[in-house]
Amino acid sequence: MNLMIHDLDNGLFKKLFKTSKDMHxxxxxxxxxxxIGCFGCWIKTxxxxxxxxxxxxxxxxxxxxxxxxxxxxxxxxxxxxxxKNVIDRxxxxxxxxxxxxxxxxxxxxxxxKRCALSVYFYGEHITRxxxxxxxxxxxxxxxxxxVSEWNVAFYKSSEELLGEVKIK
Amino acid sequence: MKITMINGSPKPGExxxxxxxxYLTSLINENETDVYNISKLKxxxxxxxxxxxxxxxxxxxxxxxxGIPSHLLRFLMRLERMDVFDKNTMVYCIxxxxxxEGKQNHIAVSQMKNWxxxxxxxxxxxxxxxxxEMLPFLKNIPFGYGPNKNTGKAINEIAxxxxxxxxxxxxxxxxxxxxFLWKMQxxxxxxxxxxxNGLRETDLYN
Ligand SMILES: Cc1cc2nc3c(=O)[nH]c(=O)nc-3n(C[C@H](O)[C@H](O)[C@H](O)COP(=O)(O)O)c2cc1C
Numbered sequence: 001m002n003l004m005i006h007d008l009d010n011g012l013f014k015k016l017f018k019t020s021k022d023m024h025x026x027x028x029x030x031x032x033x034x035x036i037g038c039f040g041c042w043i044k045t046x047x048x049x050x051x052x053x054x055x056x057x058x059x060x061x062x063x064x065x066x067x068x069x070x071x072x073x074x075x076x077x078x079x080x081x082x083x084k085n086v087i088d089r090x091x092x093x094x095x096x097x098x099x100x101x102x103x104x105x106x107x108x109x110x111x112x113k114r115c116a117l118s119v120y121f122y123g124e125h126i127t128r129x130x131x132x133x134x135x136x137x138x139x140x141x142x143x144x145x146x147v148s149e150w151n152v153a154f155y156k157s158s159e160e161l162l163g164e165v166k167i168k
Numbered sequence: 169m170k171i172t173m174i175n176g177s178p179k180p181g182e183x184x185x186x187x188x189x190x191y192l193t194s195l196i197n198e199n200e201t202d203v204y205n206i207s208k209l210k211x212x213x214x215x216x217x218x219x220x221x222x223x224x225x226x227x228x229x230x231x232x233x234x235g236i237p238s239h240l241l242r243f244l245m246r247l248e249r250m251d252v253f254d255k256n257t258m259v260y261c262i263x264x265x266x267x268x269e270g271k272q273n274h275i276a277v278s279q280m281k282n283w284x285x286x287x288x289x290x291x292x293x294x295x296x297x298x299x300x301e302m303l304p305f306l307k308n309i310p311f312g313y314g315p316n317k318n319t320g321k322a323i324n325e326i327a328x329x330x331x332x333x334x335x336x337x338x339x340x341x342x343x344x345x346x347x348f349l350w351k352m353q354x355x356x357x358x359x360x361x362x363x364x365n366g367l368r369e370t371d372l373y374n
Contacts, residue, residue, distance in 0.1 A: 034207065034239040037179040037230065043362040046374040075245065076282035078235045078275075085238035096358040096372065098267075098351050105267040105351070110373070129285070133278040140234035140275055 001064050002167050003115075006071035007082045008158055016162050023167065024061060028082045029054070032089070041092035047110060049089055059092030063111040067118070067168050068147070071161065074121035074154065077133025093145060101143065109146045117142050117150040120165060122158045170200045171330060172222040176229025176240040178207040184264050184300040185228040188323065191311050192226070192262070195327035206243050216250065224258040224292065224330050227280065230300065231265035231272065236279050248287040258292040258333050259284045260326055264300035268347050270340040271296065277338055292335050295322045298342035299350055301357075306343075315345040 002023045006013060010027060019025055032055045040050035041059065049056035062068070072083040079087065094107035119138045126134075135152050142150035155161055173193070177183035186205075193201050202218060204211060211219075219225075229240050236244070247253075261280050263273040273296030284291045297319050312320030318341035329336045343350070359369050 034178055035232065035237070036207075037177060037183070039361075042372065043358060043367065044365045046362075046367070046372045075241060076236075076279045076286060078241070078279050081238045081242045081245065084233075084235065084241055088232045088238050091233065097355055100351075104269055104272065105347070127282070127285075129278075130282050133275060133282055136275050136278065137235055140272070144234060 002067045002069060003061060003065040004069045004071065005083055005086050007073060007080045008071060012158060016158070017165065024065070026055075026061075026086055031055075032082065032085050034085060035088040035091075039096070042096040047092050049092055051089075055086060055089050058086065058090035059094075059110065062090060062093040062115065062145075063113060065115045067116050069165060069167070070117070070119045071158070071165070072119070072121055073158075074123040074126045074130060074134055077130035078137050087141070090145075104143075106144055106146075114146060114148045117145070117147040118166065119150070119152045120155065120161055121152065122155040122161065124156055126154055169224075169333075170202070170218075170222040171196060171224045171226060172219050173201060173203045173226045173228065174243075175203060175205040176207070176227060176237060176243075177205075178237065178239055180208075182304070183230075184303045185230060185262070187303050188262050188264060188297070188319075189226075189228045191320075192228075192323055192327055192330075195324065196331055199331070207239050216252070220252050220254075222257065223333055224260060225253075225289070226330065227259070227261040229261070229263060229276075231263055231276050234272070234275050236276050244283050244287075248283065251288075253287065253289055255288050255290065257289045258330070258335075259289050260292040260330055261294045262297065262323070262326065263294065264297040264303075266299070266301055268299045268342050268350055270298035270342050272298065273340060274338075290335075292333075293326050293329050294338040295326050296338070296340040297322065298340075299345070301354070302343055302345070302350065315343045317344045319343065 005026045073080040095110045097108045138152045177185040277294040322339045
């Protein structure tokens, strides 16, 4: 399955992408709540977030995904607030327990299946420094989420994404 | 001199960012310090007016998936759009993370630097502190001693820079404690917390 997490408005999204049965799309319907840092998704309802707003099942969705495609405005070298909110609400994808990789601690995976991560950042005035930060961020996010491969691309505007996004 | 501290932890009760702010405040208490917890409180126009008068902004927040938590990001974008601060306003931050290595906070620090440039303010210094979830267990140990030695030293240094509105090199620290012990204790604590919720160890692998 392909999973697309994006922050575009729905009109533009429909213009740019054809969706299919094999694609799960997560977009902003205005109802997402912020993570409250309770770790309930690890120690209360393992694998599921305790907040009930329709964005509480990210771990399970990720476990069925082969390909994560993120489309996000680049904000200070990172994801936009909505996209980051979805990612912050996704840590149930991992276990609370630790492993050491390249001499750094990370979490053990909850699921066996691994996926690939492709990130398409857009924004008119993305600076060099922001690009460097964004590349570091996607790499670290990829390592933390135990992905098999990751890549990052930058575009001046969201319209430029037409035909650019590779869907496997 | 007025210093504004922004606690970016969304945890309802006590939080590690708050513990670090408390210690920092004790070191700079000859100044007027305001602390805002942005996830508990919707700031009023009057509070923003107050904030504008500060010589330094200090952001203390947890690392969330290698970056700035989404609710803090929304707040930062709002501050940038308001465009109200004097360009000499200094920006400092104290980021704490769950994993042992304080170094893992460096990307969130870069994001804060990028924000500082976008908002047209002056960069002061950042401190990144690893194994943040150990702090509640070290309450009886003063900062600067034992496992809190490195953390205390780093906060002392940033406090001195804040007092004199100077910039400094970013500091990344981990507790003075063996990593393997931290890892074992961490595992035990997750299991204990699960038990309190009526779950067994195996349930966590659900
Ligand atoms: C959604 C979420 C994501 C997190 N991501 C990371 C991470 O990527 N790396 C890390 O070291 N810790 C991570 N943590 C752990 C927190 O940074 C850590 O628990 C911190 O001490 C919390 O600070 P606070 O009490 O001030 O909120 C994460 C925690 C949550 C709830």
